[in-house]
Each structure stands twice: as C-alpha cells, then as structure tokens.
Amino acid sequence: MIQLEELKSKLMDSDDNSLITYVELFRPFDLANGVEKLEKADQFKLMGRVPPKLSAEILEYLDPIVQYRILNHFEETITSQVLNMMSSDVVADMMLAIHRYQAEKLLNHLPENYRKKIQTLMTFPEDTAGSLATVDYIAARSWWTIEQTLTHIRKIGHKAEITSYVYVTGHKGELLGVVSLKELILAEPKTEISEIVTKDVIYVPASMEQEAAAELLSRYDLVALPVIDEQNRLVGVITVDDLIDVIHEEATEDIQKLGGSQPLTDTYFKSSVFQLYRKRIVWLLVLFVAEAYTGTVLRHYEETLSEVIALAFFIPLLIGTGGNTGTQTVSTLVRALAVGEVQFRDILKVIRKEVTTGLMTGVSISLIACARAWFLGVEWNIGLVVGITSLTIVLWASFVAAVLPLILHKLKADPAVISGPFITTLVDGTGLIIYFTIAKIILHL
Amino acid sequence: MIQLEELKSKLMDSDDNSLITYVELFRPFDLANGVEKLEKADQFKLMGRVPPKLSAEILEYLDPIVQYRILNHFEETITSQVLNMMSSDVVADMMLAIHRYQAEKLLNHLPENYRKKIQTLMTFPEDTAGSLATVDYIAARSWWTIEQTLTHIRKIGHKAEITSYVYVTGHKGELLGVVSLKELILAEPKTEISEIVTKDVIYVPASMEQEAAAELLSRYDLVALPVIDEQNRLVGVITVDDLIDVIHEEATEDIQKLGGSQPLTDTYFKSSVFQLYRKRIVWLLVLFVAEAYTGTVLRHYEETLSEVIALAFFIPLLIGTGGNTGTQTVSTLVRALAVGEVQFRDILKVIRKEVTTGLMTGVSISLIACARAWFLGVEWNIGLVVGITSLTIVLWASFVAAVLPLILHKLKADPAVISGPFITTLVDGTGLIIYFTIAKIILHL
Numbered sequence: 001m002i003q004l005e006e007l008k009s010k011l012m013d014s015d016d017n018s019l020i021t022y023v024e025l026f027r028p029f030d031l032a033n034g035v036e037k038l039e040k041a042d043q044f045k046l047m048g049r050v051p052p053k054l055s056a057e058i059l060e061y062l063d064p065i066v067q068y069r070i071l072n073h074f075e076e077t078i079t080s081q082v083l084n085m086m087s088s089d090v091v092a093d094m095m096l097a098i099h100r101y102q103a104e105k106l107l108n109h110l111p112e113n114y115r116k117k118i119q120t121l122m123t124f125p126e127d128t129a130g131s132l133a134t135v136d137y138i139a140a141r142s143w144w145t146i147e148q149t150l151t152h153i154r155k156i157g158h159k160a161e162i163t164s165y166v167y168v169t170g171h172k173g174e175l176l177g178v179v180s181l182k183e184l185i186l187a188e189p190k191t192e193i194s195e196i197v198t199k200d201v202i203y204v205p206a207s208m209e210q211e212a213a214a215e216l217l218s219r220y221d222l223v224a225l226p227v228i229d230e231q232n233r234l235v236g237v238i239t240v241d242d243l244i245d246v247i248h249e250e251a252t253e254d255i256q257k258l259g260g261s262q263p264l265t266d267t268y269f270k271s272s273v274f275q276l277y278r279k280r281i282v283w284l285l286v287l288f289v290a291e292a293y294t295g296t297v298l299r300h301y302e303e304t305l306s307e308v309i310a311l312a313f314f315i316p317l318l319i320g321t322g323g324n325t326g327t328q329t330v331s332t333l334v335r336a337l338a339v340g341e342v343q344f345r346d347i348l349k350v351i352r353k354e355v356t357t358g359l360m361t362g363v364s365i366s367l368i369a370c371a372r373a374w375f376l377g378v379e380w381n382i383g384l385v386v387g388i389t390s391l392t393i394v395l396w397a398s399f400v401a402a403v404l405p406l407i408l409h410k411l412k413a414d415p416a417v418i419s420g421p422f423i424t425t426l427v428d429g430t431g432l433i434i435y436f437t438i439a440k441i442i443l444h445l
Numbered sequence: 446m447i448q449l450e451e452l453k454s455k456l457m458d459s460d461d462n463s464l465i466t467y468v469e470l471f472r473p474f475d476l477a478n479g480v481e482k483l484e485k486a487d488q489f490k491l492m493g494r495v496p497p498k499l500s501a502e503i504l505e506y507l508d509p510i511v512q513y514r515i516l517n518h519f520e521e522t523i524t525s526q527v528l529n530m531m532s533s534d535v536v537a538d539m540m541l542a543i544h545r546y547q548a549e550k551l552l553n554h555l556p557e558n559y560r561k562k563i564q565t566l567m568t569f570p571e572d573t574a575g576s577l578a579t580v581d582y583i584a585a586r587s588w589w590t591i592e593q594t595l596t597h598i599r600k601i602g603h604k605a606e607i608t609s610y611v612y613v614t615g616h617k618g619e620l621l622g623v624v625s626l627k628e629l630i631l632a633e634p635k636t637e638i639s640e641i642v643t644k645d646v647i648y649v650p651a652s653m654e655q656e657a658a659a660e661l662l663s664r665y666d667l668v669a670l671p672v673i674d675e676q677n678r679l680v681g682v683i684t685v686d687d688l689i690d691v692i693h694e695e696a697t698e699d700i701q702k703l704g705g706s707q708p709l710t711d712t713y714f715k716s717s718v719f720q721l722y723r724k725r726i727v728w729l730l731v732l733f734v735a736e737a738y739t740g741t742v743l744r745h746y747e748e749t750l751s752e753v754i755a756l757a758f759f760i761p762l763l764i765g766t767g768g769n770t771g772t773q774t775v776s777t778l779v780r781a782l783a784v785g786e787v788q789f790r791d792i793l794k795v796i797r798k799e800v801t802t803g804l805m806t807g808v809s810i811s812l813i814a815c816a817r818a819w820f821l822g823v824e825w826n827i828g829l830v831v832g833i834t835s836l837t838i839v840l841w842a843s844f845v846a847a848v849l850p851l852i853l854h855k856l857k858a859d860p861a862v863i864s865g866p867f868i869t870t871l872v873d874g875t876g877l878i879i880y881f882t883i884a885k886i887i888l889h890l
Contacts, residue, residue: 164609181626221686241666251696259776268781294761316739324866331704336713420865421769
C-alpha cells in the first residue's frame with residue numbers, strides 16, 4: 001500500500017531520480033490509488049515528473065474526468081505521447097465522458113488512422129460489447145505468410161494490449177479466424193497464415209449486451225473476445241479483465257436488487273446521499289403501500305383480534321418466518337437463474353424441490369412454534385393455531401418464492417426484482433389472511 | 446444447443462464419420478452438457494467413438510466421478526492417451542475425488558515426471574491457490590537463449606495450457622520472472638532470456654486462499670498467476686478461467702448468505718432437498734427463536750394493545766418498513782465490503798451517509814404513513830404515533846444496518862452473516878419497543 005505522506009514528501013524533493021525510484025516500487029494500479037488521494041496541484045506535479053509510459057499506465061485506472069484534467073495540464077508534446085500510449089478502450093471512454101469540444105481537441109493528438117478507430121469505438125452504446133472493445137490487437141491478412149506476420153508483430157507489437165492472439169482478416173477486414181502466438185512460433189515460416197488459422201472462433205456482434213459477452217467468455221474459458229460490426233468486419237477485441245469487471249458489476253447489481261433497492265450506478269462512496277435516497281425510496285414506497293394492506297387485513301379481523309388478543313403476540317413471528325423462508329428461496333433461485341443453472345422449463349422440478357424443502361423446514365419450525373406458544377402460557381388451541389399456521393405459511397412462502405422469479409425470467413423481466421423485501425411484503429399480507437382463517441376455524445370464532 | 450434426441454440417433458448409426466461430423470459442430474463445453482444427459486451406456490459409446498483429443502476436452506467439463514467412470518471404461522491405451530491430454534489441474538481434482546486405490550491405478554498411466562507434478566498439485570488443500578494451479582505451463586531456465594527457448598516451446602508447447610507466457614526459473618526451480626511470447630518474438634535470438642525477463646512478476650504462495658488470488662488477478666488485470674511453494678519454487682500457474690469460476694462462486698455464496706441461508710456447496714440441481722433443508726434450517730431456527738421475543742414484547746404491552754386495538758393494525762407495516770430499510774442498507778454495504786470499496790476505518794463516514802439517507806427516506810415514509818392512518822380512519826393521535834414511529838424505526842434500521850456489517854468485517858467474521866432476514870428480525874423486536882414506547886408517551890397510556 002502506498003503511503004500518502006511519503007509520496008507527498010517525495011514530491012517536495014526536487015530530485016527526479018529519488019521520486020522515480022520511489023514510484024517504481026509500486027504498480028500502476030497502486031499509484032493510481034495514491035494519485036486519487038492527492039490534491040489537484042500535487043496530481044499534476046507527480047504525473048508530470050514520472051516517465052510518459054508510466055503516466056499512461058497510471059491514467060488507465062483513473063476516472064475519465066481526472067484523466068482529462070491531467071492530460072490537459074501536460075505540455076502538448078507530452079499529452080500526445082501519453083495519449084498515444086493509453087489503451088484505446090480507455091481513451092474512447094474518456095472521450096465520451098468529456099465535452100465534445102474537448103474531445104475533438106484531444107483527438108487531434110492522434111494519428112488519423114488511429115483516431116478513426118477510436119471514433120468507431122465511441123459509436124457503441126454503453127453496456128454493449130462494442131463499448132468494451134480495444135483496437136490494440138494484432139491483425140494479419142489471410143494471405144500473409146507466417147514470416148510476414150512475425151515481421152508485422154515486431155513492427156507494431158509494442159503497443160498491442162492483446163498479446164497472445166493474432167486475428168486473421170480478409171480483403172474487407174472481415175474476421176476469418178484466429179492464430180495463437182504459440183501456433184505462429186510452431187509453424188513453418190513460409191506457410192501462409194490461412195493454412196494454420198482456426199476458423200471456428202467465438203466472436204460477438206458489437207451490439208451484444210456486455211453481460212452476454214461475459215457469459216460467453218466464462219462459459220468457453222476464453223481470454224479475449226473479438227467484436228465484429230454488421231458487415232462482419234473486426235472492429236475490436238475485448239480483453240478478459242474488462243469482462244471480469246462486468247462480472248463483478250453484475251453481481252453487485254444483483255445483490256443490491258435482491259436487497260430491495262435499485263442498483264447504484266457508481267461505487268458506494270462515489271454515490272451521493274441523494275443518489276442513495278433515490279435508488280432506495282422507490283421500492284421502499286412501493287413496498288410500504290403494498291404492506292399497508294396488512295392494516296386492512298387486520299382491521300377486517302378486528303373483532304377476532306379483540307376477542308383473543310393473544311393472537312396478536314404471534315403476528316410478527318409468523319409473518320417474519322414466512323418472509324425469511326421466502327428470502328432464502330428467492331435469493332438462491334435468482335442467482336441460479338442469473339448464472340444459467342435454472343431455466344423456466346425447470347419450473348415443475350423447482351416447485352417440487354422447494355415445496356418439499358418447505359415441508360421439512362415447515363414441520364421443524366411448527367414444532368418449535370407450538371413449544372413457544374406453550375411457553376408463553378397461551379391456551380393450547382392457540383398453540384395449535386400457531387403450529388398449523390407456521391407450517392402453512394412456510395409452504396406458501398416456498399411456493400410463491402419458487403414460482404415468481406421463474407415467471408419473471410420467462411417474461412424477460414429481471415428476476416432480481418423479486419427481492420427479499422418484496423417477497424417478505426407479499427408473504428406478510430397473505431400470511432395474515434392464512435393466520436386468521438386458520439384461527440377462526442380452530443377457535444370457532 | 447445440442448439436441449439430445451439427435452445425438453442419440455447419431456449414436457445408433459454405426460457410421461463413425463457421420464457421428465464425428467455431427468459432434469464437430471459443437472464445442473467441448475456443449476458436448477459435455479449433452480454427455481451429462483445421456484445414460485451411462487450411451488456416454489461410454491459416445492466417448493469411445495470420438496477422437497481421444499476431443500474426449501479429453503469434453504471430460505474437462507464433467508464431474509470428477511463421471512470423468513473417472515468414463516476413463517476407466519476405455520481400453521488401457523485410450524485411457525493413457527486421454528488422461529495425458531487432459532489439463533493437469535483437472536486431473537489432480539479428479540484424483541482427489543476418487544478412491545485412493547483407483548487414483549494410484551490411473552496415475553500409473555502417466556510418465557513419472559508428470560505424475561510427480563500431479564501428486565504435488567494433489568497436496569494443496571481445497572480453496573487454496575495451489576488447488577487451482579496447472580502444471581501445463583512453459584518454463585525456461587534463466588541461462589537459456591531466446592533461440593533455445595523457442596526450440597523448447599516447439600518441442601513441448603503442444604500440451605501447454607498457458608500459451609502466452611514463459612516462466613523463467615533458476616537452478617533450483619525458483620521463480621525468477623516472466624517473458625511474454627510477444628517479447629520472445631521481438632527479441633534477438635542470441636540474447637540470453639535473463640536479459641529480457643520481467644522480474645517484477647506478481648505471484649502467489651500455494652497456500653493463499655483462492656478468493657485472495659482472484660482479487661489480485663482482477664485488481665492488476667492479469668491473465669495468469671504463477672504459484673510458488675515455500676522454497677519459492679514454481680509449482681504451477683493459475684489460469685484466468687479458473688479464477689473467473691472463483692469470482693462467480695464467491696458472488697453466489699454471498700447472495701445465498703445475504704438471503705439468510707448457508708451457501709450451498711453444489712449447484713442448485715445437484716443439491717439434494719436434504720442439503721437445501723440443512724443449509725436453510727439453521728438460520729431459520731436461529732431467527733425464529735430470536736423473532737420469538739417479539740411475542741414477549743407484545744405480551745408486555747398486552748394492556749396497551751387491548752386498550753387501543755388499532756395499534757395492532759400498524760405492527761406489520763412499521764416493522765416491515767424497518768426490515769426493508771435494513772435489508773437495503775445491509776446488502777449494499779456487505780457487497781461494498783466484499784469488493785473492498787468500504788473498510789472498517791470508514792465507519793463514521795458510513796454511519797453519517799446511511800443515517801442521512803435514512804432521515805430522507807424516513808421523512809418520506811412517515812408522511813405517507815400519516816396519510817395511511819388518516820385513510821384507515823383511526824384517531825389523529827394514533828396517526829401521529831405511526832408517523833413518528835416510522836421515522837424513528839427507519840433511522841434505527843439504517844444505523845444498525847450500517848454498523849453491524851462493518852463491525853463483523855473488523856472482527857474478521859464474514860459480514861454476509863448479517864443477512865436481510867437477520868436485520869429484519871433484529872429490527873422487528875426493537876421496532877416494537879420503539880412503537881409502544883412512543884404510543885405510551887403520546888397516548889398517555
């Protein structure tokens with residue numbers, strides 16, 4: 001971990017060597033963490049004094065706005081150098097985050113050919129595979145020999161981010177296949193690359209959703225995923241590290257949704273209190289209004305309740321247990337749906353499994369519930385009501401929590417909308433109806 | 446997607462070519478999916494008729510026990526061939542899953558040198574970095590020239606799973622650094638490899654927890670992670686696809702824990718009903734017993750309750766809202782802790798943020814709550830009690846849900862233990878006390 005005080009004191013030192021020796025102890029990721037915590041003036045000082053290559057590497061981990069601020073502060077020649085050394089996907093993201101006029105000015109620092117590629121990347125909407133692609137890959141034409149390809153790699157390979165594969169394209173830039181560097185090394189230098197190309201390559205259209213791309217990559221154990229446009233032309237390649245970020249983000253979103261809020265668009269500390277409020281209040285109000293009908297239910301049974309006030313003692317316990325059961329089931333199933341372990345066509349299997357499990361947990365719970373009622377010293381028939389109700393509510397919660405996420409998935413809606421709080425609220429009201437119905441029957445009210 | 450009926454009909458056909466043309470339409474992962482669904486006899490038939498290389502690739506995606514069953518059914522020579530073509534990490538996992546005697550018999554099919562490496566992999570405990578490592582990487586001695594290294598790659602590179610890096614080791618097999626294939630191609634053939642080696646390589650000890658290894662890989666954007674033993678000797682390399690699996694598993698576990706059950710050790714359908722029961726009943730009972738004290742609380746206020754029965758109407762609504770608020774906060778924070786966005790030292794910042802957000806959601810909710818009370822036609826002072834209580838409970842839930850996960854994290858316990866159901870249960874009982882205290886004050890009971 002980089003020590004902020006030490007970094008600051010090194011910055012005070014006018015000796016460049018001492019500073020550079022110090023920063024070289026750290027990796028770009030860790031240095032970026034340090035830079036984030038510095039004041040603006042110190043950020044400029046530090047980034048201006050480290051070699052351009054390291055500058056470019058550190059910038060990759062910073063926010064687009066900070067990237068721009070720092071790039072903009074360099075002398076023109078340094079701006080050019082650093083910008084050209086940054087990964088193309090990071091550059092494209094930054095260009096999209098800053099003002100159009102600023103972006104145009106910065107783009108002029110890039111050679112025309114590269115600029116055009118970046119501009120193509122900038123056309124892909126956020127959250128698509130295209131928006132993750134980099135153009136820093138190595139491509140070879142199908143009619144080149146191995147030798148020609150190796151010469152090409154020696155010439156342009158220094159910048160490339162994708163270093164283990166060469167993508168083979170045809171006359172119009174269409175993707176024909178892939179060759180690994182290892183295969184290149186193993187092959188005869190005079191062979192034409194088309195002879196050793198693996199044609200059966202997994203690729204994605206630029207418009208594919210990024211989660212689908214991530215799923216493909218993890219299913220087939222890939223390390224890079226070529227991206228093509230509507231004319232089958234290769235427009236970029238996604239690297240595994242970007243898809244790992246997508247996997248992390250997806251899990252975070254699902255967890256937040258299952259917790260009953262809309263997912264944050266930013267990290268926790270970067271989200272303002274107002275953003276937290278906005279993401280949470282929506283579901284909170286919806287659920288509040290839905291939960292409000294428990295009041296109607298209870299009012300409906302007001303007479304029963306005032307006759308046997310002891311029934312009220314068990315309300316939180318019974319509906320709480322229903323909610324807990326539902327939450328357990330929902331979270332397991334939503335995750336299983338997200339990773340593709342469960343599909344809609346499994347619905348009968350899922351119901352059987354969940355209801356059987358619910359029967360087992362329900363019986364266990366209901367025995368304890370009877371014991372609890374006895375312990376509280378209420379009448380034996382109230383104990384019976386509580387026992388039967390707890391079993392019924394657990395079964396009901398298991399069933400509802402099994403069915404709803406699968407139906408939502410089938411309707412192409414996000415099953416994570418069925419959150420813990422959602423299922424809890426649903427079971428609360430219905431659970432009360434179950435409770436009082438059973439009570440009225442058994443207690444002859 | 447592979448069609449089971451079609452696959453079966455191709456199996457009936459005695460023409461090997463037709464079968465092989467058919468299976469070549471699919472990837473090993475998809476074929477493995479098909480194989481899983483076949484009867485044992487058909488599994489043997491299919492795997493015996495496809496080329497050994499494809500057999501080996503399909504086997505990689507099957508369960509260890511199925512792998513063994515199929516390997517064991519081959520003729521001896523085919524068993525040898527296929528086993529030698531499988532990835533070493535998969536082989537090691539299989540050996541650990543089958544009976545020791547069976548493993549010994551199978552290991553005899555491997556050349557001695559390779560067998561020893563597999564046996565080393567087998568010594569690493571589950572869930573450690575070592576257990577994920579493969580020995581199918583390319584290593585070069587530091588004193589070799591580039592030319593020698595390339596010759597070595599041409600000789601052994603066919604099997605290697607790690608194809609983009611060459612790991613450089615010293616006299617005793619200690620890890621000295623790494624060279625990418627691209628750097629090899631770019632370098633002068635007569636250069637000694639030690640001159641171009643990158644010494645500052647990120648590696649992990651075999652005993653490191655696998656999640657920590659996954660975190661390192663995703664933080665530093667790596668595609669492979671060398672694993673060393675206590676003598677700094679290179680014992681294997683972890684590939685990114687295995688660590689992606691770890692990332693997925695971690696997220697699944699956290700989601701299941703946040704849903705209030707212990708995480709499943711297997712996928713949903715591979716977990717039996719009894720396993721589901723066992724993973725869920727523990728927390729369900731703990732929470733049930735904890736929730737039972739709501740009964741004690743209510744009994745304590747029995748008199749108040751029978752005097753103003755309308756108070757009962759709002760019990761589920763008020764404690765439900767508290768639970769929802771708590772669940773939202775807890776899930777956001779547990780995830781933020783898991784990905785390292787939040788740490789214990791941020792506790793004051795987190796409390797301030799959550800309580801401020803809670804104040805905003807609480808005020809919104811409490812306005813609606815007053816409206817609801819008015820709507821239900823209860824007396825105005827009960828409406829006041831409900832309004833004040835809902836604000837207080839939301840604030841209380843926000844505070845508790847902010848503090849508990851951070852404290853657990855500090856105590857090196859898993860913050861995901863503070864699940865939605867846990868916080869809901871906690872807020873239920875305490876929420877009732879808040880409710881009746883406020884009621885007694887305002888209604889002068």
